[in-house]
Amino acid sequence: DxxxxxxxxxxxxxxxxxxxxxxxxxxSISTWLAWYQQKPGQAxxxxxxxxxxxxxxxPSRFSGSGSGxxxxxxxxxLQPEDFATYYCQQYNSFPLxxxxxxxxxxx
Amino acid sequence: EVQLVESGGGLxxxxxxxxxxxxxxxxxxxxxSINWVRQAPGRGLEWVSSISSSSSYIYYADSVRGRFTISRxxxxxxxxxxxxxxxxxxxxxxxxxxxxAAYYFDHWGQGTLVAVSS
Numbered sequence: 001d002x003x004x005x006x007x008x009x010x011x012x013x014x015x016x017x018x019x020x021x022x023x024x025x026x027x028s029i030s031t032w033l034a035w036y037q038q039k040p041g042q043a044x045x046x047x048x049x050x051x052x053x054x055x056x057x058x059p060s061r062f063s064g065s066g067s068g069x070x071x072x073x074x075x076x077x078l079q080p081e082d083f084a085t086y087y088c089q090q091y092n093s094f095p096l097x098x099x100x101x102x103x104x105x106x107x
Numbered sequence: 108e109v110q111l112v113e114s115g116g117g118l119x120x121x122x123x124x125x126x127x128x129x130x131x132x133x134x135x136x137x138x139x140s141i142n143w144v145r146q147a148p149g150r151g152l153e154w155v156s157s158i159s160s161s162s163s164y165i166y167y168a169d170s171v172r173g174r175f176t177i178s179r180x181x182x183x184x185x186x187x188x189x190x191x192x193x194x195x196x197x198x199x200x201x202x203x204x205x206x207x208a209a210y211y212f213d214h215w216g217q218g219t220l221v222a223v224s225s
Contacts, residue, residue, distance in 0.1 A: 001169075032209070032210075034211035034212075036152075036212075038152075042217075043202055043215035043216065043217055043218055044144075044152065044202075044212075044215055045215070046207070046211065046212060046213050049207065049211050049213075055213065087151060087152055089152070089154075089211060089212075091209060091210035091211050094157075094166045095154060095166070095168050095169065096142075096154040096157070096210060097154065098151055098152040098153065098154065099151070100151045101151045101152075
């Protein structure tokens with residue numbers, strides 16, 4: 001199984017901040033990585049696929065980068081609606097695996 | 108509009124069974140692979156199972172293989188998860204999720220809660 005590790009587990013930030021979080025894979029997954037946003041009581045929402053491709057309808061302040069084993073999700077200017085938990089997911093091979101999540105909290 | 112609506116969750120005793128359903132609408136259901144993903148209370152996401160559009164390819168997480176069975180009925184636009192020999196660690200919200208081009212999920216249902224407890 002490909003273990004996915006996200007850091008930090010919690011990130012405190014203010015509206016307008018630039019925020020970056022990391023996802024690391026135990027082995028190379030090329031760019032077969034997706035990022036999801038989940039708010040309390042809601043289903044996850046796809047924001048990035050293939051490491052850097054922005055899902056349709058997602059604001060351009062979200063961007064993803066990386067390949068191989070290290071990936072980042074950046075929010076260029078944090079908005080109030082962006083406070084949520086973010087999960088990465090590898091789809092290089094089965095079993096599909098998720099990272100443990102990064103919670104973006106209000107500072 | 109793409110919609111996925113799960114049902115069938117509830118409280119069940121350890122060792123019991125439950126069948127979850129996911130009703131799809133707003134897209135050509137028979138053209139997409141669909142997955143189950145679960146989330147234990149206060150925890151992260153865990154992929155459970157995947158079924159291809161024609162049911163030719165089926166995959167399971169090790170934690171449920173041999174106990175859970177995924178199936179679909181394309182004529183009814185429905186996905187199912189038969190869960191047997193349930194354990195406390197199976198407790199959580201179960202989501203059905205549509206697979207986009209390749210094993211990531213572009214649409215999710217709202218989830219159905221499964222609680223396994225004596």
